[in-house]
Amino acid sequence: MIFDNKIVTFTFLQFFFVIISFLGLIMSFVNSDFSNETVFNHSHTTKPLFYKISGTWGNHEGSLLLWLLVLTLFIFLFLIKSKDQTKQYRILTLLFQQIIIIGFFTFLIKTSNPFNYIFPIPNEGLGLNPILQDPALAIHPPILYLGYVGSSIIFSSTLAATTLNYISKEWAKHIKQWVLVSWIFLTIGILLGSIWAYYELGWGGFWFWDPVENVSLMPWLALTTLLHCILVLEKRLTLTSWVVVLSISTFTLSMCGTFLVRSGILNSVHTFANDPERGLFILIFLFCLIFMSLFIFFFFHKVKNKDSNSFFWLSKETSILINNWFMMYFLAVVLIGTIYPIFLEVISSEKISVGPPFYNKLIIPFLIPFLFAMAIGPKLNWIKSELENKTYLVLFLILSLLVSVFTIKNLNVNFLINTVLVTSAFYLFFITLRDFFTKKFKNLSQNIAHFGFSLLILSILFNNIFSTEIITNLKIGETYEGAEFKINFEKIEQKNEKNFKAIIGKFNIENSNGTIENLRPELRIYNQPNIVTSEADIKTNLLKDSFITMNLVQNQDYFNIRYQIKPFMIWIWFSVLLITLGGLKSLILNKRYEK
Amino acid sequence: MYGKKVKLRFFFVLLVLITLILSIFLILKSLEENVVYFQSPSEIQLLEEIEKKKIRVGGMVKNKSISIKAKEIRFIITDFKNEINVTYSGVVPNLFSEGKGVVAEGYLKDKSFFIATKILAKHDENYMPPEVKAALEEK
Numbered sequence: 001m002i003f004d005n006k007i008v009t010f011t012f013l014q015f016f017f018v019i020i021s022f023l024g025l026i027m028s029f030v031n032s033d034f035s036n037e038t039v040f041n042h043s044h045t046t047k048p049l050f051y052k053i054s055g056t057w058g059n060h061e062g063s064l065l066l067w068l069l070v071l072t073l074f075i076f077l078f079l080i081k082s083k084d085q086t087k088q089y090r091i092l093t094l095l096f097q098q099i100i101i102i103g104f105f106t107f108l109i110k111t112s113n114p115f116n117y118i119f120p121i122p123n124e125g126l127g128l129n130p131i132l133q134d135p136a137l138a139i140h141p142p143i144l145y146l147g148y149v150g151s152s153i154i155f156s157s158t159l160a161a162t163t164l165n166y167i168s169k170e171w172a173k174h175i176k177q178w179v180l181v182s183w184i185f186l187t188i189g190i191l192l193g194s195i196w197a198y199y200e201l202g203w204g205g206f207w208f209w210d211p212v213e214n215v216s217l218m219p220w221l222a223l224t225t226l227l228h229c230i231l232v233l234e235k236r237l238t239l240t241s242w243v244v245v246l247s248i249s250t251f252t253l254s255m256c257g258t259f260l261v262r263s264g265i266l267n268s269v270h271t272f273a274n275d276p277e278r279g280l281f282i283l284i285f286l287f288c289l290i291f292m293s294l295f296i297f298f299f300f301h302k303v304k305n306k307d308s309n310s311f312f313w314l315s316k317e318t319s320i321l322i323n324n325w326f327m328m329y330f331l332a333v334v335l336i337g338t339i340y341p342i343f344l345e346v347i348s349s350e351k352i353s354v355g356p357p358f359y360n361k362l363i364i365p366f367l368i369p370f371l372f373a374m375a376i377g378p379k380l381n382w383i384k385s386e387l388e389n390k391t392y393l394v395l396f397l398i399l400s401l402l403v404s405v406f407t408i409k410n411l412n413v414n415f416l417i418n419t420v421l422v423t424s425a426f427y428l429f430f431i432t433l434r435d436f437f438t439k440k441f442k443n444l445s446q447n448i449a450h451f452g453f454s455l456l457i458l459s460i461l462f463n464n465i466f467s468t469e470i471i472t473n474l475k476i477g478e479t480y481e482g483a484e485f486k487i488n489f490e491k492i493e494q495k496n497e498k499n500f501k502a503i504i505g506k507f508n509i510e511n512s513n514g515t516i517e518n519l520r521p522e523l524r525i526y527n528q529p530n531i532v533t534s535e536a537d538i539k540t541n542l543l544k545d546s547f548i549t550m551n552l553v554q555n556q557d558y559f560n561i562r563y564q565i566k567p568f569m570i571w572i573w574f575s576v577l578l579i580t581l582g583g584l585k586s587l588i589l590n591k592r593y594e595k
Numbered sequence: 596m597y598g599k600k601v602k603l604r605f606f607f608v609l610l611v612l613i614t615l616i617l618s619i620f621l622i623l624k625s626l627e628e629n630v631v632y633f634q635s636p637s638e639i640q641l642l643e644e645i646e647k648k649k650i651r652v653g654g655m656v657k658n659k660s661i662s663i664k665a666k667e668i669r670f671i672i673t674d675f676k677n678e679i680n681v682t683y684s685g686v687v688p689n690l691f692s693e694g695k696g697v698v699a700e701g702y703l704k705d706k707s708f709f710i711a712t713k714i715l716a717k718h719d720e721n722y723m724p725p726e727v728k729a730a731l732e733e734k
Contacts (some may be wrong), residue, residue: 158668203686329618336622341630353651362622446660471685473665523689532689551687558663560687 007094008079014101015072022056022069025114029056034125038062039115044127046499054138054226055128057124060278061114063141066557067258068108070149077179078153085174092160093153099292100152103285111278127528130500136196137141140189144216148254151219153178154226155251159293162244163300172234172243179230183223184580190216191576202549204469204564206572209359214338215257218331222250225327227583228320236317236382242295242324244301248293255286260338315384319377326370333362364421371424372459374450375431378443400426406529413465422461445589447511449582455575459568466567473558480561486510487563500526505550509563519548545569631700636677645703652679652696652709662692672697672709683711 025038029052034040042059043052056065075097081088108114131137157175161167193216198206207213216515226246229239259282337354342348376393408415432451435443470487472480480487488508495502503523510516522535536549544567551560633651634642642723652672660671667684670693691697691714701711 087645097725325614332618333622336626340626352630354626358625361625361629473668478665512687535690549686551689551691553661553663553668553687553691556661556663558665560663562666562686 005485007091008076011072011076011079011094015069015076017073018065018069021115022065025062025065026053026056029053030298032125033427034123035117035119035121036114037118038114040118040122040125042128043125044499045124046527047128047133048498050138051128051133053252054132057141057145058128058132058138059350061108061112063145064104064108064112065114066142066145067149068101068104070145071097071104071152074150074153075101075156078157081177082174086164086166089157089160089164089166092163093157096156096159097152100156100289103289107278107281107285111281124528127499127526127558129525129529130526130531130533131200134196134200136192137200140192140196143192143557144189147182147184147189147223148219148257150178150182150185151223151247151250151254154182158244158247159296162296165300165302167233167240167243168179169234172594174238174584176230176234177221177587178226179227180583183220183227184224184583186216186220187576187580187583190220191580198569199538200533202534202536202551203545204536204549204561204562204566206569209354209356211338212261214334214548215253215260218334218338219250219253219257221327221331221334222246222253225324225331226383228379229324232317232320238317238319240303241301244297246289246296252286252290255282259286261583279566301347313314314380314386316377316380316382319373319380322373323370323377326366326373329366330363333359338416340343353459365417367457368420368424371428371454374453375424375428378435378446378450379431392434393431396430397423397427400424402432411465418461418465422458425454425457425461429458445582445584447582448585452575452578452580452582455571455578459571463566463568463572467565468561471560471562473553474561475557475559484512484561485563489559489561499528500524503552505559507561507563509546509548517546519546521548521550521551522575523550540570542570543567567585596694625633631696635674636672637674639679639703639706640677641701642706645705649702649712651698651700651715652681652711654678656691656693656695656697658693669691672699679707679709681709681711683714685711685713688714696726 025036027033027040028036030049032043032045032052034043037057038061042062043055047055055062057066075094079090079092082093104411123148129265154175157178161171161175181451190213193213194206197208197213198204223246226243229242229246233243252471259279341352341354344352379390379393382462387443401419401423401424404419408419408422411418428450432447432454435447436451468484470480470482470485472487474480474487474489475491476492478489480489486509488510490506490508493504493506495504501524503525504520505522507519507521508516509519517539519537519539521537524533524535525531525534534549534551536547538548539546544565547562547564547566549562606717631649631651633653636654639652654672657671657673657678660669662669667682668681668687669680671678671715673679676684683699683701683713698715699711699713700713700715701709703709
C-alpha cells in the first residue's frame with residue numbers, strides 16, 4: 001500500500017493541495033479570468049490555447065507555484081520510493097525538504113501571490129511577451145524546474161544521511177536514481193532553452209555566455225560531477241566529502257540562479273519583475289540554507305573506512321578525481337564571470353560585462369586534458385591499474401592526430417591550438433566508438449554519454465570553424481552579390497493571424513555552384529503587447545543549417561538581412577540528446593536490477 | 596624524518612595549492628583583459644584619452660537620427676546632455692528604434708564618433724537597460 005502511514009498521507013495531501021491550486025491557476029488562464037492579477041498581466045483572449053496554458057508558468061508568480069509543486073511532488077515520490085531505507089533517515093529527509101518548502105511557501109504568499117484579485121475586473125489582459133510564445137519555450141520551464149528543484153531532494157537526503165552518519169554503498173545506490181532524474185531533466189531543460197535561443201533570438205548562436213544561461217550551467221556542472229562521485233561512492237565508498245559538498249552546492253547554485261534572475265539583478269527575458277523585496281527574501285533564505293548545511297557538514301560529517309580511501313596514482317579513482325577538479329575549475333570560471341560584474345557594481349558602481357572571449361580563453365585550453373582524461377579514465381581499473389595491453393590507446397592517439405591534422409591543415413585558423421583540440425575530441429570519439437564494439441553492453445550508459453560528449457565538442461568546434469555569415473541591408477527587389485552567395489530579396493507578403501500580423505519575405509539564395517534555395521523569414525507584429533519579433537527561416541540538413549533573419553529599421557525602406565551557414569547544427573542537438581540517453585539508460589537499467 | 600605517506604600528502608597539498616593559485620591568477624588576469632566597460636555619452640566626453648579597448652555605450656537613439664544604407668547604419672546615441680555618432684554594420688534588433696533605449700558595443704574613434712560592432716538585443720518594449728536608466732537619471 002502507498003498510504004501505509006500518516007506521514008505519507010499528509011505529504012500526499014500537501015502535494016494534492018498544491019496541484020489543486022496550480023490546476024486552478026491553469027483554469028484561470030484557460031478561461032481568461034482577468035479578475036486574477038497574474039492572468040491579467042500575462043494573458044490575452046486572442047492568444048492560442050497552448051500559450052494560454054504555458055502562460056501559467058511564463059511569469060514570476062506562476063513559475064514559483066510550479067517550483068513549489070515540484071518540491072512537494074519530489075518529496076512525495078521520495079517517500080514512496082524509499083521504503084527500504086530506515087525510518088529515521090526518511091523522516092529527517094522529509095524534515096529538511098519541508099524547511100525548503102516552508103521557505104518557498106512563505107515567499108510565495110508574502111511577495112508573489114499568484115491569486116491576487118483585481119477589481120474592477122478588466123476586459124482584456126496585457127498579453128504574454130511574444131518571444132515566449134514558442135513551443136520549445138513553453139515546455140522549457142517545467143523541464144528545467146524538474147531538474148533544478150529535483151536537486152532539492154538530493155540536498156535534503158544528503159543532509160539527512162550526513163546527520164545520521166548513514167552514507168554507505170547502499171545509500172549511494174539509492175540516491176543515484178535521484179541524481180540521474182534531476183540530471184536528465186536539467187540537461188534537456190538547458191537543451192530546450194538553447195534551441196529556442198538559436199531560432200528565436202535570431203543571432204544564430206546556441207550559447208552566448210549570458211548570465212541567465214550561466215546560472216543553469218553551474219548547477220549542471222556540479223550535478224554532473226556529483227553523478228561521477230556517486231558512482232565512485234557506490235563502488236568504493238570514498239569521496240564522501242565530495243558527494244556531500246557537491247549535493248549542497250548543486251541545490252545552492254540552483255537557488256542562486258533563482259535569486260539572480262528573479263531579483264532583477266540580471267536582465268533578461270526571465271526577469272519578470274524588478275522587485276528588490278523578492279531578491280532580498282531569496283538571498284536571506286539562501287544564506288540560512290547554506291549556513292545550516294555547512295553546520296551539518298562540519299559537525300556531523302565523519303569520514304569512514306579509512307583503508308578504502310587509499311588508491312594508487314594510476315586508477316579510475318584518480319582519473320575521476322582529476323576530472324572533478326577540472327569541473328570545479330570550469331564551475332569557478334563560470335561563477336566568477338557571472339557574479340564579478342554584479343560584485344564590482346555594488347562596490348565601485350562601475351558597470352562592466354564579461355563576454356565570450358573570457359570564457360573561451362579560460363575554458364577551451366583546459367578542455368584538452370579534460371577530454372584525454374575522459375577517454376583514458378574509464379579504461380583504468382579501480383584501486384590500481386597497469387598499462388599493459390593498452391597499446392591501442394597510443395595507436396588511437398596517432399590516428400586522431402592524423403585525422404585532425406588533415407582536417408585543420410587547409411583551413412584559415414590557428415593551427416596548433418585547433419589541431420590539439422580536435423585531436424583530443426577525436427581521441428575520445430574513437431575510443432568510445434571502439435568500446436561500442438569491444439565492450440558490448442558493459443558500462444554502456446557511460447559509453448553513450450562520453451561518446452555524445454565527444455560528438456558535442458566536435459560539432460561545436462566544426463560549427464565555429466566553418467560558419468559563414470553575411471549581414472547586409474536590402475530594399476525589396478534588390479540583390480546582394482557576394483563572393484560565395486547571391487541573395488535576391490524578391491518580395492514581401494502580408495498575412496493576418498489571430499494575434500499577430502506577419503510580413504513574410506521571399507528570398508532566393510544562389511550558391512556559387514548554382515543551386516538555389518528559397519527562404520522565407522518572417523516579421524511578426526503582435527497586437528498585445530505591441531511587439532515586433534522576427535522569425536528566422538532555417539533549412540536544416542545533416543551537414544548544415546541555412547539560417548536567415550530579417551529586421552525592419554524604423555521608418556526606412558531597407559531591411560536588415562542576416563544570412564548564415566551553420567554546419568553541423570543538428571549534431572549539436574543530437575549529441576546532447578545522446579548524453580541524456582546515457583543517463584536515461586543508467587536509470588532504467590538500475591531499476592531493472594532492483595527487481 | 597617524516598614517513599613516505601606524510602611526504603606524499605604534503606606534496607599533494609602543495610600541488611593543490613599551486614593549481615588553485617595558478618587558476619585564480621589566470622581567471623583574474625583574463626577577466627582584466629576581457630571585461631567590457633559601460634559608458635554614457637557624457638562619461639565619454641570626460642575621458643582624458645581614447646582607449647583602444649572595447650566598450651559599451653548606452654542611451655537613447657536620438658529622434659530622426661537613423662539613416663541606413665546598403666552597408667551600414669548611422670545613428671546618434673544621446674543621454675540628453677551629450678551625444679555620440681555611431682556607425683554600425685550588422686544585425687539590428689527588432690526593438691531598435693528612434694526614441695528607445697539602446698546599448699551598442701564597439702570601439703571609440705574619437706569622443707564623438709563610435710564604431711559599433713554589436714547592438715544588444717532587448718527582450719521587450721518596456722525594457723530599459725539598467726545602465727541607460729541610471730545614466731538618464733544622473734542628469
